[in-house]
Amino acid sequence: xxxxxxxxxxSSELVGGVVVGAGIGWxxxxxxxxxxxxxxxxxxxxxxxxxxxxxxxxxxxxxxxLND
Amino acid sequence: xxxxxxxQIVNFFSLGHLGxxxxxFTNSAALMLGAILLxxxxxVGGTAGGRLVPxxxxxxxxxxxxxxxxxxxxxxxxxxxRFFPFVFCIFMFVLTVNIFGLIPYSFTVTxxxxxxxxxxxxxxxxVLGYGLYRHGFHFLNLFVPKGVPSYILPMxxxxxxxxxxxxxxxxxxxxxxxxxxxxxxxxxxxxxIILLGGGLGAIGWIGGVVPFAMIVALFALETLxxxxxxxxxAILTCIYLNDAIHxxx
Numbered sequence: 323x324x325x326x327x328x329x330x331x332x333s334s335e336l337v338g339g340v341v342v343g344a345g346i347g348w349x350x351x352x353x354x355x356x357x358x359x360x361x362x363x364x365x366x367x368x369x370x371x372x373x374x375x376x377x378x379x380x381x382x383x384x385x386x387x388l389n390d
Numbered sequence: 391x392x393x394x395x396x397x398q399i400v401n402f403f404s405l406g407h408l409g410x411x412x413x414x415f416t417n418s419a420a421l422m423l424g425a426i427l428l429x430x431x432x433x434v435g436g437t438a439g440g441r442l443v444p445x446x447x448x449x450x451x452x453x454x455x456x457x458x459x460x461x462x463x464x465x466x467x468x469x470x471x472r473f474f475p476f477v478f479c480i481f482m483f484v485l486t487v488n489i490f491g492l493i494p495y496s497f498t499v500t501x502x503x504x505x506x507x508x509x510x511x512x513x514x515x516x517v518l519g520y521g522l523y524r525h526g527f528h529f530l531n532l533f534v535p536k537g538v539p540s541y542i543l544p545m546x547x548x549x550x551x552x553x554x555x556x557x558x559x560x561x562x563x564x565x566x567x568x569x570x571x572x573x574x575x576x577x578x579x580x581x582x583i584i585l586l587g588g589g590l591g592a593i594g595w596i597g598g599v600v601p602f603a604m605i606v607a608l609f610a611l612e613t614l615x616x617x618x619x620x621x622x623x624a625i626l627t628c629i630y631l632n633d634a635i636h637x638x639x
Contacts, residue, residue, distance in 0.1 A: 327615065330567050331560075331622075338559035343552055364552075367545070371552035375560065 335375040343368015393577040397501055397570070417497045418505070425486040425499075454482065458624065465628035469635050476516065477631070480509060481624035488569065488616035492609070500619075501569040503562060510562035513627045521634035532637050561626055568619045572612045579604045 347364025351357040377383045401414035436451025444452060458478045462470045484500060491498025499505050521529040533550040534543070582601040586594035 324611065324615070326571070327568055327618065327622075330571070331564050334560040334563040334567065335556075338556035338563065339552060341559055342556040346552070346555075367548050368552050368556070370549045371556055374549060374553050375556060379560075 332376055332379055335379045336372040339370075339372025339375050340365065340368045343371060393574045393581065396497070396573060396577060399502075418499050418502065421487060421490050421497055421499050422483075425483060425490060429482050429486055454478075461621075461625055462628050465625060466632040466635055470628060470631055473516075473628075473631050477624055477627055480513070480627055481620055484509070484565065484623050485617065485620035488620055489613075491569065491573065492613060492616060498569050498573055500565055501573055503566045506562040506566040507558065509565075509623070510558040513561065513630060514558040517630045517634040520631075521637065524634065525637055529634070529637055532633060557630065561623070561630075565619050565623050568615055572608070572615055576605060576608055576612065579608060 343364040343366070344361065346368070347361035350360035350364070354360065374383075400417040402417065402420060403415050405413045405415055407413065432447070433451055436447045439445060439448055441448060455478070458481055459471065459474060462474060462477055466473070487499040490496055491501065521532070533547050533554065535546060535550070538546050579601045583598040583605075586598045586601070588594070590597065
């Protein structure tokens with residue numbers, strides 16, 4: 323795999339986590355009127371999830387499974 | 391020519407109205423339909439004879455079957471073979487439209503994020519639906535790693551859930567981004583030739599040999615990327631399906 327493809331793969335893992343976190347946080351704020359706390363909490367959680375995805379994709383930590 | 395002009399959707403003819411929007415048959419739809427027709431001809435033609443000593447078309451069809459079947463067995467186990475038609479369709483479709491995109495003056499269907507995200511969401515909901523159907527609430531244990539102290543467990547579960555939900559994003563962005571970036575790079579280098587020739591005349595056209603050589607090299611790379619990204623998309627589908635089939639393994 324080319325270096326570009328590898329870089330794109332890993333960066334999309336990180337960005338995916340943050341985007342999903344921000345989306346959920348923004349949605350919760352919008353419905354529950356908790357602005358800005360939902361966004362703050364879920365962007366941070368999303369960032370953590372992105373880093374976890376990134377480390378799994380890079381093979382630094384094991385893939386998730388139920389017997390862990 | 392602008393480097394992103396090649397991604398323009400062109401409306402061919404109208405198919406009628408749906409929910410206040412006019413639905414058009416576009417160049418994207420035409421290429422998807424073309425890919426499906428080509429695959430149908432290829433596979434029906436390849437399997438119609440069913441000879442013991444295969445014809446060329448039959449051995450090509452058998453080769454693609456073996457390739458996808460091996461990939462599934464290696465990543466999702468023997469039980470993964472029940473998803474063979476699904477993975478095979480996704481792989482062959484993405485591969486064909488990627489290669490169609492390499493034809494000059496053609497259009498790359500997978501360079502539009504809406505197409506790749508729909509494919510990724512179909513995979514995501516298949517995994518979610520099959521996992522819940524097959525394992526019931528036991529499937530949700532996927533989000534609860536064992537051996538984590540209870541005081542940080544809620545946070546870990548939240549992170550695992552977000553990580554699960556971010557999968558379709560990275561799954562779709564990867565294919566879309568690779569195709570988009572590769573085709574833009576090709577167009578930019580092609581633009582250099584025109585700029586050199588238009589600006590410097592004869593010397594420019596001779597100098598244009600350098601970007602032209604780059605295009606040849608990039609085109610070879612893009613051909614590789616088209617195949618590899620279809621394979622990566624299929625193998626990730628298998629890995630995600632594996633979670634739905636064997637969450638306890």
